Amino acid sequence: MSRRTNILLVDGDFRRRAAISHCLAGSDLHVEPFEDTAELVSRWPRDGMLLVHDSDDAINGLLEHMGRSGDWLPIIAFAEQPSIRRIVEAVMQGAVDYLVWPFEEADLAESVRLAEGRAQSVAGSKLREAVARSRVERLTKREREVLTGVAGGLSNRLIGEKLNISPRTVEIHRANMLNKMGANHTSEAIRIAIEASLVN
Structure with a gap:
């Protein structure tokens, strides 16, 4: 060496x-x-x-x-x-x-x-995965559920129906989720979720 x-x-x-x-x-x-x-x-x-x-x-x-x-x-x-x-x-x-x-x-x-x-x-x-996981870990259970719905291509209305909450509440969770993850837009949040192995 x-x-x-x-x-x-x-x-x-x-x-x-x-x-x-x-x-x-x-x-x-x-x-x-x-x-x-x-x-x-x-x-x-x-x-x-x-x-x-x-x-x-x-x-x-x-x-x-x-x-x-x-x-x-x-x-x-x-x-x-x-x-x-x-x-x-x-x-x-x-x-x-x-x-x-x-x-x-x-x-x-x-x-x-x-x-x-x-x-x-x-x-x-590995670093991307670890960074992504640490960002996802900041989310509440409900915010994670919203993220999973968003990554699955569901609208706020469909996510709300699935979680028994209003589309307006989904919107609030979505905004909080983006903020906590340091994501500027939904596609960035989805990329982070994929890197964290939260979704396939």
């Missing part, structure tokens, strides 16, 4: 953090260790590759943070003896690769090389 890659290591286990840092000492991979996601989020870096121990809700928490902030960094997850299901879940959540600990420096270097290649395309789609 021609340039030094910043590896942001998130792992609650001190011994493993020390072992990984030692393993990568003198390589082209510079390690910055963090005890947990909260510590990383409080000092969010401009660039680098996240190497995250797959425990609790660490990956999901980081993806939510990146969705809110708009600052995307690729995630390589790792664990000791992970099940195939766990690996698949982590990748589906947004990890660009998954390593089994203990791993060698060469394993991580190869993973970083692959992740850097994948990161651009994955980052774009």
